[in-house]
Amino acid sequence: MLTERIKELSSEHFAAIADIRHKIHRHPELGDEEYATAKLIAEVLASLGIETRTGVAGTGVVGLIPGRGPGRTVLLRADMDALPIQEEVDVAFKSTVPGRMHACGHDGHVAGLLGAAMVLNELRDTFDGNVKLVFQPAEETDGGAARMIQEGVLEDPKVDAAFGCHLWGQLAEGKVQLCPGPMMASPTAFWFKIFAKGGHGAYPHLTADPILLAAQAITFFQSIPSRRINPLEPVVVTVSAIHGGEATNVIPEVVEGKGTIRTFNEALRDVIPMEMENILKGITGAQGATYSFESRKSYPPVINDPRMTGVARDAFAKVVGADNVDASGAPSMGAEDFGYFGKWVPSAFVFVGIGRDGVPMAHHQPHFQWEDKNLLVLTRGLAQIAVDFLAG
Ligand SMILES: [Zn+2]
Ligand SMILES: [Zn+2]
Incomplete structure (x- = not known):
């Protein structure tokens, strides 16, 4: 029922979500310099009437969507920073900043989470508790997640669980992968x-x-x-x-x-x-x-809490079908500062596939590119995780 509603709402907002991705992709900003990105995020949240804090750990933005009554608080996280790479993909929304590119998919993480904000904002009276939306700086450089935690992002209201997703080039489009325990090194x-x-x-x-x-x-x-x-x-x-x-x-x-x-x-x-x-x-x-x-x-390992892994697995199964969710997916020796959240609260991190035609797409290179339609998987998965966690 609710899943159908999430699917409908995310489809309604899809053009806006893709537009956000394109805007951010055109203006990539390096870690701790995400000023325009943060401004755009704050504007979108304000337009939705979502209570927003800016300037957290520099450029970080936090939004809070309270549900119909008191309950637990779930944190959804996106990173905002780009990389010092000259884009060589010919897309309409190609980077306009020389030597800067969203070559890891963080433009999609921001757009996907704002999409989830649009959806959850309309579903406020279906859940108790709060959804905390965290847009953090500097994942690629010095771990903005740690600084946001230092500045109290896990408090007021106190966070009970944290979830994050990464668009993942080694995984095919429409597929989702995660595993309990160690996920990233x-x-x-x-x-x-x-x-x-x-x-x-x-x-x-x-x-x-x-x-x-x-x-x-x-x-x-x-x-x-x-x-x-x-x-x-x-x-x-x-x-x-x-x-x-x-x-x-x-x-x-x-x-x-x-x-x-x-x-x-x-x-x-x-x-x-x-x-x-x-x-x-x-x-x-x-x-x-x-x-x-x-x-x-540097960052601690990303260790997925077994229960939260179950929440994320079941939520994504509703969105993309259980056959497309691999919940014992191979861990990666890559690193992610999402690991800092897991040191404090039960958390799970999820890979969302963007690889096309069976060809893996390498991150951090000038030809990195993926289809807008994958934003829907991100938005739906994050929204479903939030409502499922708060209901459970
Ligand atoms: Zn990266
Ligand atoms: Zn990344």
């Missing part, structure tokens, strides 16, 4: 330098060659996932940059590198950097060289 960034005696390229025996030492260290880092950590624990150690030397005949004095560690296990976030440092220590020590090593933990 935690990233830890690292930086290292190797300092060693340099010299003439023709006389390597008079040097300690930091390039050779770096090559050994990088190779040896891969023995951490394969030999130091239980193979049943998913772990990634990626060295993503390496710099040293300039000339063909000069062995440099310094080589520096950096990269990312991914794991679902909080304890391993301390163990892996320690293992890396041990490798650097051993390899450089053997050659009379020295090193520096630094690591910094």
